[in-house]
Amino acid sequence: MDAKQRILDAADQLFGEVGLDAATTRAIADRSGANKALIHYHFTTKDELFGAVLDRYYAQLAAALGPALATEGSLRARLVGLVDAYVDFLAGHRGFFRIVQREIAGGRHVDRIAEHMLPLFRAGVALLTQAYPATRAGALAAPSLLVSFYGMVATYFGYAPVVARLVGAEPLSPEGLAHHKRHLARMVDLMLAALEAETQAPAPAPPRNGARRRQT
Amino acid sequence: MDAKQRILDAADQLFGEVGLDAATTRAIADRSGANKALIHYHFTTKDELFGAVLDRYYAQLAAALGPALATEGSLRARLVGLVDAYVDFLAGHRGFFRIVQREIAGGRHVDRIAEHMLPLFRAGVALLTQAYPATRAGALAAPSLLVSFYGMVATYFGYAPVVARLVGAEPLSPEGLAHHKRHLARMVDLMLAALEAETQAPAPAPPRNGARRRQT
Amino acid sequence: MDAKQRILDAADQLFGEVGLDAATTRAIADRSGANKALIHYHFTTKDELFGAVLDRYYAQLAAALGPALATEGSLRARLVGLVDAYVDFLAGHRGFFRIVQREIAGGRHVDRIAEHMLPLFRAGVALLTQAYPATRAGALAAPSLLVSFYGMVATYFGYAPVVARLVGAEPLSPEGLAHHKRHLARMVDLMLAALEAETQAPAPAPPRNGARRRQT
C-alpha cells in the first residue's frame, strides 16, 4: 500500500548518503522493508526511481520557496526571504543537496535537474531585471548574480566538512546556519547597494584599482 | 613508468567523465592501453588510484595559484588574480571540478579532499584577516567570505548546463569565461568596499531594511 | 470465458514466435489484454497453458486431416490428400510447427506431443500395411515411410529460411507451397510405384548397385 512511499523514502536517504551508483537496490529494499522485486514493480528501473526521488524533492522545494516569492515586502525582503528559505530547505533536506551536487557534475540525470532548476532561475532573473535595468547585462547581470548567490548558499553545505575543520565549529548547527544566513543577507545588501548605485550612475569606477574596463 | 602515467591520465579522464564508481578498471585499462592487472600492480587499489589522481590535481592547483598569491600588488589585485587563476584552472581541468564536486558530496575521499583544501582556505583567511580586522568575525567573517567566493567561482562550472539553457549561450566558451571573470572581479570590489567601510564604521546599518541586528 | 480464449490465442502466438521459455506470462498478459494473475487463475501454470495450446492445435489438426482420411478415392488420392491437408495446416498455423519443432527436440512436453501424434501415425501405418504387405517390414516398412514423408512435409517449413536463401524465392508463398505439394505428390507416386513393384516381385534388385542385401 504505502510500500511505494517507503521505497521512495529509503531510496532518497541512500541516494543522499552514498550516491546513485553506490545505492544498491538490495540496500533500498532492506531499508524500506520491501522486496527487491517490488522496487522494480513500482518504479521499473533504478534510474526511474531516482527520477521520482528528484521530482519529489523539487516539488517540495517549489512549495518551500513559493511563500518567499509571493511575499508583499520590499525586494530585499523577498530576496533575503528566498535565500533564508533555501538555506532552511537545504538544511532540512541534506540528501537533496548531495544528490544534486553529485548528479549535476555529470550523470544521466543532468537534464532532468536542469529542467527543474530553470523555472526557479528564470523567476529570479525576472525579479532582478524588473527592479534593476542594470542587471540586464554587464558584470552584475542577473544570471551571473543568481548563479553566484546560488553558489554562496549551496557551497556552504557542500563544503561543510571543510568549513568544519577550518573554523572548528559545526557549520550545520543552528548557530552555524544562523550565521550563514546573516552573512548571506549582508551579501544581498552589498549587491543591492551596488545595483542602486549603478542605476543612478551607470558606469561606476572600481573602488581602488581604477583601470578596469566595463563591457556588456 | 610510462604506463603508470598513462594509467593516471586515463583514470583522471574517466573519473571526471563518469565518476569514481562508474569508472571501471577495465575502462581505465582500455583507455590507457594497459592491462587491468597492471593498474593494481602500480596502484594496489582503485581507491588509491583515485587518491593519486586527486594528489596530482591539487599539486597542479597549488602551482597554478601560487603566483597569484605571491604577487606584490594590492590586495585587490591579489584577490582578483587568485580568482582568475582559479577560473582558469577549473576551465582547463574540467575533470578536476567534477571529481571534487562529486566526492565532496559524500564519499570515501572527503577527508583527503578536505586536507588538500584546508591550506588554501587558511591562506585566504590569513590574507583577509590581516588586511581587515572586520573579517575576524561577523557577517563578513573571512571563512564565510572565502566559502562564498569559492562558491561563486565554482558553481558557475558546476551549473554550466543549467546556465547554458538559462542564457542561451555557452558558459564555458572564452567569452563566457571572460564575462564570468568580470563578474567575479566586480563582486570582489563590492566585498572590499564593504570591508573598507566597515573598518571605518564597524556597525553599518543595512541599506534599506534598517531593523537587522548584527551578531558575532 | 472470453478472456480465457484471448489468453489462449496470445499464448499460442507467443509460444510460436519465441518459444515456451522466452514467452513470458507478462507478454502473454499484455498481448491478450488480461492480467498476469488471471492467466494463473485460468491455467494454473505456464506449462498447463502450453499444454492447452498444444491440445487445441492437435484437435484442429485432427479436424483438418479427417476429411482426407475419410475420402473414398484411391489410396494415392487419400495419401496425396493427406499430405496436401498437412501442408495447408502447417502453412495456415505457422506457430504450431515451430512449437512442435522446438519441443520435440527435448522439453517437458515431448510425451504430450508424442501422445497426440501416435494415433495419426498409427492410422497411417494401418493404411499402408493393409494395402501393401511389403510395408510390414524391410527398407520400405510403413513406420519408416511415414516418418520420412512427415519429414519431407515438415522440414520444408522448418528450413524455410534456408530454402529461401537457397532458391532465392519465398518458400511459403502460394507458389512455393503449390510447388512443394507437387513435389510431395511425386514422391508419393515414387513410393507407391516401388511398393507396387515389390508386391509382385518381393525382392527387387536395386537399380544400379546390385550388391545390396535386404533385411527385416
Next chain:
Amino acid sequence: MDAKQRILDAADQLFGEVGLDAATTRAIADRSGANKALIHYHFTTKDELFGAVLDRYYAQLAAALGPALATEGSLRARLVGLVDAYVDFLAGHRGFFRIVQREIAGGRHVDRIAEHMLPLFRAGVALLTQAYPATRAGALAAPSLLVSFYGMVATYFGYAPVVARLVGAEPLSPEGLAHHKRHLARMVDLMLAALEAETQAPAPAPPRNGARRRQT
C-alpha cells in the same frame, strides 16, 4: 588453459539437453568446473558461446561429410555415403541436431545456422543438377529433393521418441540406425530411378491418377 574447451563442451551438452534459454550460465559453469565469470571472460556473452558451439559443430560436420563427397564412386554411392555419414554424425552428436532443430524454428541464431547450411545445400544441388538436368526444375527439382532427403534423415532423429512408441523399439540403437540407413538408401534408389526415367522421357504420366499437371 583448457578451461575454454571444457566450457565449450559443457555448453554444448547443456544446450543440447535443455535448449539455449534453459541452459543457464551457472549450470554450464558447474558442469565445466569453471567459474561463472570465466564463461564471460572467454565468450563475452551466452549468445556468443552458443555461436561458438554452433561453429564448432558445423566445422566437425563439414569434416565428417567431406570424405563422402570426395569419393570417386558412382553418384549413388556418393549420395548414399553422404546420407550415411549424416546419419552417423547425427547419431554421434545428438545435441547438435536438437540445438539446430530448436533454433531453426525461430531464434536469434537462425541466420548463423542458415549460413552454415547453405554451402552444404549448394554442393548437393550442384551434384544433382550436373548429373540430371531433370533436377533443374519441376517436381523433382534439386532443392526440393535435398530438403526432402535432409528431412528424411533428420526427422528420424527428431521424432525418435514418437517412433520409439510407434514401433516399440529403440530407434537410436545400432539396429535402428542400420535399418534407417537401409531405408534411406532405398529412397535414394527410388529417386535415382525416377530421375533416370525422366531423363529418357521428360514428362512421365503419374502411375495411377493420370490427371496431374506438371509445371516448372
Next chain:
DNA sequence: GATGAATGAGCGTTCATTCAT
C-alpha cells in the same frame, strides 16, 4: 614491468507464482 586467466561477490533485473481483495 607486464599479462592472461581466474574468482567470489554482487549487480540490476526478470521470472512464474501467490494472495488478499
Next chain:
DNA sequence: AATGAATGAACGCTCATTCAT
C-alpha cells in the same frame, strides 16, 4: 472473474581483485 501488490529464486553479467607466469 478479475486485479494490484507482493515475493523468492534465479537470471546474465560485471566488478575489483588475485595469481602464476
